Amino acid sequence: xxxxxxxxxxxxxxxxxxxxxxxxxxxxxxxxxxxxxxxxxxxxxxxxxxxxxxxxxxxxxxxxxxxxxxxxxxxx
Numbered sequence: 904x905x906x907x908x909x910x911x912x913x914x915x916x917x918x919x920x921x922x923x924x925x926x927x928x929x930x931x932x933x934x935x936x937x938x939x940x941x942x943x944x945x946x947x948x949x950x951x952x953x954x955x956x957x958x959x960x961x962x963x964x965x966x967x968x969x970x971x972x973x974x975x976x977x978x979x
Contacts, residue, residue, distance in 0.1 A: 907935040913950070914942040914969055921946040922953050925974070929957055934977020942969035950974075 909928055913921035925939045937954075941947050947970045951961045960975040 907932065909935065909937050911937060911939045913946060914940050916941075916946070918945050918949050922949050925950050925972075926953055926957075929954065929959065929974065929976055932976060935975075937974040937976065939972040939974065940966075940969060941972065947972065 909932070911925050911928055913924055916924075921939065921941050925937060928937050939950055941950060947963060950972055951963060951974075954961050954972070954974040954976075957976070962973040962975075964971045964973070
C-alpha cells in the first residue's frame, strides 16, 4: 500500500473513543500519515502515547480549536 494521509476528527469525543478510532486507522495502514484532531488534553496525551507505543513518530501542534496530532507510521 502506498503512503497516504488520513485525517481523523476526534473533537468532541471523550476517551477512550479518540484512541480507539486512531488505533483502528493505524492498524489498517502499512505506512503513511494519520492526522488526528482532538480538543482536550487527555485525548491528546492518550492518542500520542498510543501511537508512540506502536512505533510511530508523533508531532503535536496546538490549533485554534484544540490540537493537531500528526502521526507518521513506517518510512514515510
